[in-house]
Amino acid sequence: MRRRRFLAGSVGVAGLSGCAGSPPDGFDGGPTETYRNPVFERVFPDPSVVRAADGTFYAYGTEEDGERFRRVPIVESEDLVNWTRAGEAFESKPDWRDGAYLWAPDVVRMNGTYYLYYSYADWGDENPGIGVATGDDPAGPFTDRGKLFRGDEIGVENSIDPMVFLRDGAPYLFWGSRRGIYAIALRSDGLDTRGEKTRIAGDHYEGAYVVERGGRYYFFGSVGTCCEGMSSTYHVRAGRSDSLLGPYEGADGNDLREAKGPVVVEGGNGFVGPGHNAVVTDDAGDDWLLYHAYEEGEGYVEETPRRILMVDCIDWSDGWPTVEGKTPSRAARVPRID
Secondary structure (H helix, E strand, C coil), X not given: CCCXXXXXXXXXXXXXXXXXXXXXXXXXXXXXXXXXXXXXXXXXXXXXXXXXXXXXXEEECCCCCCCCCCCCEEEEECCCCCCEEEEECCCCCCCCCCCCEEEEEEEEEEXXXXXXXXXXXXXXXXXXXXXXXXXXXXXXCCEEEEEEEEHXXXXXXXXXXXXXXXXCCEEEEEECECCCEEEEEECCCCCCEEEEEEEEECCCEEEEEEEEECCEEEXXXXXXXXXXXXXXXXXXXXXXXXXXXXXXXXXCCCECCCCCCCEEECCECCEEEEEEEEEEECCCCCEEEEEEEEECCECEECCEECCEEXXXXXXXXXXXXXXXXXXXXXXXXXXXCC
């Protein structure tokens, strides 16, 4: 297992994967170091990320971790490339259902509080649901606030993979897997829905993530099989819209409710099945894709899929998000953290 994440100082960044361009005016220098993927080698699928007021980054993953079950494992980092364990989100399982796992969390800070939205589901679950918890400390523990909804209550099969987008402080929930991606407004306290749902993307997608850039909204969604070790076909595709609630289109103008958008990252360079991403911005304004992948030859820890944490810079040079070469990097320059 590799412990050292930075390459020797004599290694330059030329020829390595990373964002092009210079730091913005006023930024105090830039990094000369480089890092290697994966940035956290323990099992850490379906990552989300939030940055705390003190600048620390916290990432959250699905309950399974290959060593023991942690109730939403949490890792922290000051630079996005060196991650250490910070704890777990829950001291005990939420009690609004039994016999399920805590999958694919998303954390957002609003109303001066950290909100953790989570899937509560099992393999082959006919009626999974989404819950919400709150906490003052991003390192946990979080206090469960109960069920947001189950699939039969909202009219969406396979209601998992929540992601919350704040538009001018107002929260919107995106969710769904293989039965369409949907969005709905949340109440200002984040604890219930309001209004009607809108279909955003088709049955190809899961793991939705949305960002705003240059007055447009960009949708990221994972396509393919996530959890089959070296046979996994997971990869990330994108769409964009002038409106948060769509319609989202690919580069060819086709609606994501019927079509697949352009590839952001797919398997290659020694990694398989990259997907279920989050996006975070460094202090120079560069966007970074956090996602999981398999490393070739290391598909499982016992019976648990060994999906590891990866970080790559997003290149927006053609108006669409991609990582360099559309494959995970082995080595790249580190993010710029002031």
